[in-house]
Amino acid sequence: MKRTILCLGLAAASASALADRLPIPADAPPAFKAECGSCHLPFPPALLAADDWRRVMGGLDKHYGDNASLDEKSRRQIEEFLARHAGSDRRVTRPDIKPGELxxxxxxxxxxKKHDEVPAAAWKDKAVGSAANCAACHTKAxxxxFREREIRMPGNIGGRRHDRD
Ligand code: HEC
Ligand code: HEC
Known part of the structure; x- marks a missing residue:
């Protein structure tokens, strides 16, 4: 299975980035779930590298078209938390990122890689709207x-078919 190949490459580095369980680490400041989970899922810290989290946290006033500004204390606490639990594997870094790009x-x-079997139509389905809308498919996000058996693809999209009940 393709997963075997991927696992070999990742095994040495951040084991958490591999897993289908990515719970929010227990030392999260309360503001993390309250603030970073208010517009979307509070994303698992292991899915981005520390420098990238610092970029996100350094520009909250211009946050992907939104304003997610915070008081400085909460901002710093969240930034430190995210950097502490960030992914260290190069597969979660964006070496090609341009200055100023989030x-x-x-x-x-x-x-x-993890989503290469998701058909293009699924990302565009109105129930999904964006790849960042994890909970549209991962019912326990x-x-x-993020276990496979908990996934429900929107509508009747092919590939993996997970019927709605
Ligand atoms: C006011 C609403 C709002 C708040 C609060 C907010 N975000 Fe966001 N965030 C957004 C929007 C809108 C997007 C773009 C989503 C999309 O493209 O589908 C986004 C996207 C992101 C992305 C990129 C997702 C991707 O596509 O990979 C990251 C990372 C992120 N937010 C982190 C955070 C963190 C960390 C916090 C807390 C400090 C936070 N967000 C708080 C609205 C918000
Ligand atoms: C359009 C539906 C869809 C969306 C949206 C989506 N995923 Fe997935 N995700 C899948 C599918 C399908 C798989 C592949 C399942 C498999 O092969 O085990 C997957 C796999 C995963 C896995 C790997 C699980 C494992 O068994 O190793 C993780 C972790 C994951 N997704 C996290 C996320 C996160 C975090 C987001 C949001 C930022 C997200 N996904 C958005 C459908 C989706």
Whole structure:
């Protein structure tokens, strides 16, 4: 299976980036879930590299077209937390990122590999809208669980068919 190849490459580095369980680490400051989980899923820290998290946290006033500004204390606490648990594997870094561009965990090599079986139509389905909308397919994403059997693809999209009940 393709997964075997991927695992070999990742095994040495951040083991957490490999897993289908990516719970929010227990030392998260309360502001992390409250603030970073208010517009979208509080993304698992291991899915981006520390420098990329610092880029995200350094420009919250211009946050992917939104304003996600925070008081400086919370901002710093969250930044330190994210950097502490960031992914160290090069597959979650974006070496090609341009100055001023915000990093996206949904564009890392790791994310693309993990999702290479998702048909293009699924990302565009109105129930999904964006790859960052993890919970549209991962029914237990809020609990930090991304197991295959918990996935429900939107509508009747092919490839893997997960019927709605
Ligand atoms: C006011 C709403 C709002 C808040 C608060 C917010 N975000 Fe976002 N965030 C967005 C929007 C909108 C996007 C773009 C989503 C998309 O493209 O589908 C985004 C995207 C992201 C992405 C890129 C996702 C991808 O495509 O890979 C990251 C990383 C991110 N946010 C982190 C954070 C962190 C960390 C915090 C807390 C400090 C936070 N966000 C708080 C609205 C918000
Ligand atoms: C359009 C549906 C869809 C969206 C949206 C989506 N995923 Fe996935 N995800 C999948 C599918 C399908 C797989 C492949 C399952 C497999 O082969 O085990 C997958 C695999 C994964 C895996 C690997 C699980 C394992 O068994 O190793 C993780 C982790 C994951 N996704 C996290 C995310 C995160 C985080 C987001 C949001 C930033 C997201 N996904 C968005 C459909 C989606």
């Amino acid at each position: 990093p996206r965990l949904t564009l890392t090599h790791w994310f693309r 809020e609990q930090g669980s």
